[in-house]
Amino acid sequence: MxxxxxxxxVGYRGTEGELYVSDLNTTAGFETFLAAxxxxxxxxxxxxxxxxxxxxxxxxxxxxxxxxxxxxxxxLDPAQSRSNLHIAGNALVRRVVIEKGRAVGVEMERDGKxxxxxxxxxxxxxxxxxxxxxxLLRSGIGPQAHLNFIGIPVIADLPVGENLQDHIMLQxxxxxxxxxxxTPADLGxxxxxxxxxxxxxxxxxxxxxxxxxxxxxxxxxxxxRPDIQLLFLWTLIGHTKxxxxxxxxxxxxxxxxPMEAAQEGKLGFTVAVALLHPRSRGTVQLRxxxxxxxxxxxxxxxxxxxxVDVLAEGVQIAKKLASTNAFKQYDAKPVVYAVPHCxxxxxxxxxxxxxxxxxxxxxxxxxxxxxxxGATDDPMAVVDPELRVRGIQGLRVADASIMPDVPSxxxxxxxxxxxxxxxxxxxxxxxxxxxxLPADIDQPESIPTPL
Numbered sequence: 001m002x003x004x005x006x007x008x009x010v011g012y013r014g015t016e017g018e019l020y021v022s023d024l025n026t027t028a029g030f031e032t033f034l035a036a037x038x039x040x041x042x043x044x045x046x047x048x049x050x051x052x053x054x055x056x057x058x059x060x061x062x063x064x065x066x067x068x069x070x071x072x073x074x075x076l077d078p079a080q081s082r083s084n085l086h087i088a089g090n091a092l093v094r095r096v097v098i099e100k101g102r103a104v105g106v107e108m109e110r111d112g113k114x115x116x117x118x119x120x121x122x123x124x125x126x127x128x129x130x131x132x133x134x135x136l137l138r139s140g141i142g143p144q145a146h147l148n149f150i151g152i153p154v155i156a157d158l159p160v161g162e163n164l165q166d167h168i169m170l171q172x173x174x175x176x177x178x179x180x181x182x183t184p185a186d187l188g189x190x191x192x193x194x195x196x197x198x199x200x201x202x203x204x205x206x207x208x209x210x211x212x213x214x215x216x217x218x219x220x221x222x223x224x225r226p227d228i229q230l231l232f233l234w235t236l237i238g239h240t241k242x243x244x245x246x247x248x249x250x251x252x253x254x255x256x257x258p259m260e261a262a263q264e265g266k267l268g269f270t271v272a273v274a275l276l277h278p279r280s281r282g283t284v285q286l287r288x289x290x291x292x293x294x295x296x297x298x299x300x301x302x303x304x305x306x307x308v309d310v311l312a313e314g315v316q317i318a319k320k321l322a323s324t325n326a327f328k329q330y331d332a333k334p335v336v337y338a339v340p341h342c343x344x345x346x347x348x349x350x351x352x353x354x355x356x357x358x359x360x361x362x363x364x365x366x367x368x369x370x371x372x373x374g375a376t377d378d379p380m381a382v383v384d385p386e387l388r389v390r391g392i393q394g395l396r397v398a399d400a401s402i403m404p405d406v407p408s409x410x411x412x413x414x415x416x417x418x419x420x421x422x423x424x425x426x427x428x429x430x431x432x433x434x435x436x437l438p439a440d441i442d443q444p445e446s447i448p449t450p451l
Contacts, residue, residue: 020064029180029234033212035326055214066200103395129367164282165406169274173335181234228314262337273314279304371401398422
């Protein structure tokens with residue numbers, strides 16, 4: 001992993017590797033967010049260093065010179081010339097071909113033609129937390145009752161598609177008397193594009209308008225991990241000219257229109273309150289045998305009232321930050337609008353925020369855990385600690401679907417780590433065995449191989 005100099009922390013980060021992690025450009029809004037955190041005595045830290053609880057002192061992302069440094073750029077592009085690699089674009093994997101309990105290849109469709117690609121050793125699925133369970137289910141690996149209902153012969157009765165978890169969030173918006181970041185005109189200007197293209201700087205060099213983030217633990221959480229993440233955006237997220245979130249998140253017009261009307265043409269910022277460890281669990285199932293039919297996804301967001309309680313308390317943290325002197329200098333005031341189904345409740349009451357959570361929460365698109373990794377006695381496990389599908393030889397899954405639980409933060413880096421670990425498992429090596437632990441971490445007598 002290659003780092004920009006500002007991010008290097010002795011013992012906790014490397015300085016080499018294919019994947020770039022950069023400290024990005026920030027705005028006055030980000031500096032205000034940091035000042036607000038300090039005013040409330042929240043730790044300002046490197047959230048990818050020793051501790052995670054606190055507010056990030058930099059805005060970090062897999063970006064290099066103003067462009068997203070994706071896994072394709074970092075790992076796939078440099079390997080394209082290898083003689084043992086063939087990349088088939090516009091190809092749909094229909095199922096894994098299994099003979100006598102062993103994966104021997106995959107059936108794929110490309111340009112209207114169906115063919116079978118044979119495997120000499122193993123088949124590795126990396127289709128993601130939605131795609132991998134679909135392929136396994138179409139291959140006859142999944143819950144017996146569901147496969148019987150669809151009409152697919154059962155090869156292995158496993159809880160594939162169960163345990164779906166995702167991060168969700170609620171937006172809390174504030175008006176200001178000045179812009180805390182670029183305007184729509186700035187984003188669309190030729191100057192901004194030239195700054196990104198030639199210098200790797202400017203407003204277009206940072207992803208998703210998110211600049212600041214912090215991790216917090218509420219009274220509802222019973223372990224050391226954070227259960228809330230706050231994301232600071234220097235604009236009003238409901239301003240459709242800036243972020244088309246209604247289309248991106250498929251929000252009901254009844255819920256979106258009041259928010260849009262209250263923010264259109266106004267200046268302000270957004271603090272998004274994200275739930276890190278939901279207790280609610282969803283499912284990914286098939287609609288039919290058809291490989292091109294979309295899956296039936298039931299996220300079951302907020303089925304457990306605990307998730308509502310945690311998000312509602314996270315709102316209180318966001319409100320404290322917005323009420324500091326750091327934001328008062330910009331005359332920060334809450335954006336108030338009619339929330340459907342909540343109009344009979346007193347604004348800013350606990351019940352109001354719980355209602356608003358249920359009405360206006362959106363996904364962050366971090367689905368995980370649908371092919372859970374676990375021990376042999378775990379009834380929800382689909383793969384073992386070496387990512388091998390239980391009961392099937394020559395078949396592994398290596399993506400976010402194998403995470404036992406959704407992590408305390410974004411899923412991009414953990415998914416890349418799973419890919420790195422999978423490569424070690426396949427090759428029978430341990431590429432991290434010689435990396436020393438930081439001196440201030442308690443060193444166990446024997447260090448288990450991490451996954």
